[in-house]
Amino acid sequence: MSRSRSDLPLLWTLRALAALAGAITLLIVAFLILEAWPALQAPGLSHFLTDASWFPASSTPQFNLIPMVAGTLAATLGAMLLATPLGIAAALFSRFYAPPTIASWFRRLLELLAGIPSVVYGFWGLVVLTPLIRQWAPPGQSLLAAILILSLMILPTIALLSETALRSIPRAYLQGAAALGLSRWATITGVALPAAHCGIMSSILLAAGRAIGETMAVLMVAGNIVKVPDSLFAPVRTLTANIALELGYALDGHRAALFVSGLILLALIVLLVSMSDWIVRADPTAAPAASTQARELRHG
Amino acid sequence: MCRARIRLNALCAFLLLMVACSGEPQQSADAGAPSEKLTGQLTGQLTLTGSSTVAPLIGEIAKRFEQTHPGTRVDVQTGGSSRGVADARRGTADIGMVSRALNADEGDLTAYPIALDGVAMILHRDNPLPALSEEQIVAIYTGQVTNWREIGGADAPITVVNKAEGRSTLELFLGYFKLRNEDIKPSIIIGDNQQGIRTVAADPNAIGYVSIGTATYEASRGTAIKALSMRGVEASLENVRNGSFPLSRPLHLVTLGAAEQASALARSFIEYAASAEVSDLTEAQYFVPLTQ
Numbered sequence: 236m237s238r239s240r241s242d243l244p245l246l247w248t249l250r251a252l253a254a255l256a257g258a259i260t261l262l263i264v265a266f267l268i269l270e271a272w273p274a275l276q277a278p279g280l281s282h283f284l285t286d287a288s289w290f291p292a293s294s295t296p297q298f299n300l301i302p303m304v305a306g307t308l309a310a311t312l313g314a315m316l317l318a319t320p321l322g323i324a325a326a327l328f329s330r331f332y333a334p335p336t337i338a339s340w341f342r343r344l345l346e347l348l349a350g351i352p353s354v355v356y357g358f359w360g361l362v363v364l365t366p367l368i369r370q371w372a373p374p375g376q377s378l379l380a381a382i383l384i385l386s387l388m389i390l391p392t393i394a395l396l397s398e399t400a401l402r403s404i405p406r407a408y409l410q411g412a413a414a415l416g417l418s419r420w421a422t423i424t425g426v427a428l429p430a431a432h433c434g435i436m437s438s439i440l441l442a443a444g445r446a447i448g449e450t451m452a453v454l455m456v457a458g459n460i461v462k463v464p465d466s467l468f469a470p471v472r473t474l475t476a477n478i479a480l481e482l483g484y485a486l487d488g489h490r491a492a493l494f495v496s497g498l499i500l501l502a503l504i505v506l507l508v509s510m511s512d513w514i515v516r517a518d519p520t521a522a523p524a525a526s527t528q529a530r531e532l533r534h535g
Numbered sequence: 536m537c538r539a540r541i542r543l544n545a546l547c548a549f550l551l552l553m554v555a556c557s558g559e560p561q562q563s564a565d566a567g568a569p570s571e572k573l574t575g576q577l578t579g580q581l582t583l584t585g586s587s588t589v590a591p592l593i594g595e596i597a598k599r600f601e602q603t604h605p606g607t608r609v610d611v612q613t614g615g616s617s618r619g620v621a622d623a624r625r626g627t628a629d630i631g632m633v634s635r636a637l638n639a640d641e642g643d644l645t646a647y648p649i650a651l652d653g654v655a656m657i658l659h660r661d662n663p664l665p666a667l668s669e670e671q672i673v674a675i676y677t678g679q680v681t682n683w684r685e686i687g688g689a690d691a692p693i694t695v696v697n698k699a700e701g702r703s704t705l706e707l708f709l710g711y712f713k714l715r716n717e718d719i720k721p722s723i724i725i726g727d728n729q730q731g732i733r734t735v736a737a738d739p740n741a742i743g744y745v746s747i748g749t750a751t752y753e754a755s756r757g758t759a760i761k762a763l764s765m766r767g768v769e770a771s772l773e774n775v776r777n778g779s780f781p782l783s784r785p786l787h788l789v790t791l792g793a794a795e796q797a798s799a800l801a802r803s804f805i806e807y808a809a810s811a812e813v814s815d816l817t818e819a820q821y822f823v824p825l826t827q
Contacts, residue, residue: 290717292700362737369738372695374722455733459699459724470723473593480726484701486587486613
């Protein structure tokens, strides 16, 4: 590997920029911890788990964050359960079943869906979706509304990225499958999905990250009551909505408590990422494409 | 390889959220029009402390004041009305911010009203009830009454809309009805006034409260809400301004001693804060300016 002299300035520029990007991330994490520190000191972490409820600005403040963690997890998991099969089905339809013209229009529609700002989804949810749910079970603003809106928002992420993953399968695999006389469905389940596993998995995790972090849309349809949801129709408050609702007007201890909810959100995301690491590592079909290829060559 | 990307993306999305949310809620002053007056003489520093209701407004006014009077610096800190009174007394602050009328034992201070804060109870326009008594409102918000039928309305469960912790409308509402936030049994909690309007307009069984400026503006534009009269006084900006609407409070700046004892800079800032030059800032924060 020859490194010509003229590459040096570029190399150092890139190194500096990479260091800057990393440093900014670390600085933000440090800032979060610094802002949350007073609350971790004075009420103490146990208050965030064992207090009766969440009244951070009251004269006898209570700081229980468990209902918000439960709300975040319930909304995210619900949306993942709904959006993942739909998204993968949409990707398979677009890649393997739809005629080219329909597939391209379908993709464009998905891209449009992905590009709609979240506040628009939230507004639509507030004026259309929640009144529908209210006729069924008042007050309408509920966990169910949050799940439906989130599913709609992450569906295009899963569909488009999975579709790209399916599209980037080496042509030879599909030609091989065709040569073996496999049916379309057998090609999908036996060749395409395993080969695109890594990309599909990453699309799902990216979507999960978006669902956990989504704020405005959820804030507008979820009802924001601080209570562990006991049914799909119960209002919930997510960690993100909690921060967005209160941070603008929070002082001192209240403000620090909100930064603790930020830290917990960060912890949830770290957990999600390590879980994905674990899933990808534990699953043999998720091995990198190169070794899959090698294995297939070996087995002829 | 694909894993590293996910990790970064999730982290970035989260961090962006935190950064986006930690911004100040109030709109930034759009390049405050510098006044034509010749005021080059004013220099120095002012410190204001007190009510968290008044502080965001004073912060915006201070920005414009500093632009109008280069050489001045205005420092705004929050901590509640009682801190505003205490700091003005002790001299820690030049001016205190107080979101209520002064008490009898606070005669050593001079209070200058700069704006008014009013809250209107709102119902959906199709709700047949013409008005609610204060007892009924308290009963609804504490969960003793959960169906409109119980107080003479349609047979439908009441959707109780409450505000998120820390909002000045919540503080005024709780103070007026002598409630604690812990006693309220809300069905929905909302953030800003607009969200309150949208939520009530979308739900015929909802009751909520928002700043009176927003409520009257939206009702006049045909949004499906109606603002309730309180003690027979119609919810309007005029009634807040003339002091007859009960669910309202004055926002004050206070200084120690008689008016003449305040510094020239403090006096000119107070005059500026109550003037028509900043009424657009006052309205942007959903308060009612004293002058029209």
